[in-house]
Amino acid sequence: MTDTVALQPRDPALAEPPPSKPDSIGRIVGLDAARAVAVFGMYYSHVGPWADETGTWKSFLMDLPHGRSSALFATLAGLSLVLIAGGSRPKSGRPLRQAVVKIAIRAVLLLALGTWLTATGTSIVVILAYYGLYFLLALPFVKLRARTLAILAAVVGLGGPVLVQWLWTVDTAWMERFDAGDPLVGWGGDGLLSLLFNGTYPAVSWMAYLFAGMALGRLDFARKAVRVRLAVVGPSLALLGYGGAWLAGKFLPAPAEPDYTAFDQAWTKALEGTDSANWTAEQWKEWDAEHAWIYDKLPDDPSATGFDWTALVGASPHSGTPFELAGNIGVAISVIVGLVALLGYCGRASVWSRRVLAPLVAVGSMSLTVYVAHIAGVWYLVDHPANGVGYETGWRMWAVFVVVAMVFALLWRRFLKRGPLEWIMTLATKPAKYVK
Secondary structure, eight states, X not given: OOOSGGGSOSSHHHHSSOOOSTTHHHHHHHHHHXXXXXXXXXXXXXXXXXXXXXXXXXXXXXXXXXXXXXXXXXHHHHHHHHHHTTTTSOOOHHHXXXXXXXXXXXXXXXXXXXXXXXXXXXXXXXXXXHHHHHHHHHGGGTTOOHHHHHHHHHHHHHHHHHHHHHHXXXXXXXXXXXXXTOHHHHTTSOOHHIIIIISSSOHHHHHHHHHHHHHHHTSOTTSHHHHHHHHHHHHHHHIIIIIHHHHHHHHSOOOOOOOOHHHHHHHHHHXXXXXXXXXXHHHHXXXXXXXXXXXXXXXXXXXXXXXXXXXXXXXXXXXXXXXXXXXXXXXXXXHHHHHHHHHHSSTHHHHHHHHHTHHHHXXXXXXXXXXXXXXXXXXXXXXXXXXXXXOOOSHHHHHHHHHHHHHHHHHHHHXXXXXXXXXXXXXXXXXXXXXX
């Protein structure tokens, strides 16, 4: 996850200009509800069930949270960043400098927290360190207009995936040398180059989500015309992304899959009769040195054939293609504008919706806390269980995580405004008020 959006202070006076309209509170709870949707989607991606088959409606629905939840997080992160900087009424002068320092402090803390969580050996690809870098990279752009930010999102969404794909075709030995001196790698986390280029959520392409969210943050959701336009733009982008990938796949030949048969047979034969289940890293190193010939059986490296344009076609989760980025941004916009409209701009229906969705809003108001908590839960129950066996993931575990998060959030909010980690983050940014 993650969730930089969770880092928005719960005190509205610190996050955006004082609300002058009653329905601005509805916008805040709408964004909180969207954060919770992203949180529960991430829960599902990490501990939920997988479909037994592919190509069916059931598998399609079960696949929806994958990739899209983290994209929604990132889009909300950009939106939150701009709200801290003034939202639709950008700050300037000293207030802006203070906002920039707040964002920078949060970014550094996220980078440190994400690196520490990754170093614990969790099976989850922690997104927090990536978010920290995203925030730092976004700082020079916090004053830009919505249209300029939208253009940046499009440019990064098109160019970022091309750059990532190109890096697979060139000699990257320099990256290994850089990683050797990278303190983030030394601490057991994702290195700077991984966060930028070749990690699960590479900034070079994922900044498209940040810029899209920042563009949303510049808009005035109180205006009906803005909400209507976004209600059209969101589904249209989703159709362009996923539909475009489907259409392009019909005309472009599918890339040939490498044949690993010879390698698998050689590997199996070499391991025959050995008890490798509990080998140490040193034992595996010795075995690799003795059986180096096995790796000659690996199929040719696809990068050796040059740039593969077909790798940019498709929209599967975490494929990082322009089509996936466009589709995910469309889904994120649709979810955000839908929940904000429902909870803030539908009259009596909004009041009723806030009561019904109170648990969802409570979770979203402390999404950083519940995100980190679920990583701890997975670490203890699945990755490093006390009994050495571990619990089975699936619908039951996902439901337990969701219910526990809602109950905890509701009880905590009954007594305190902010979640535990949100309170720490807000406290850490207090020195920003001394900026002149």
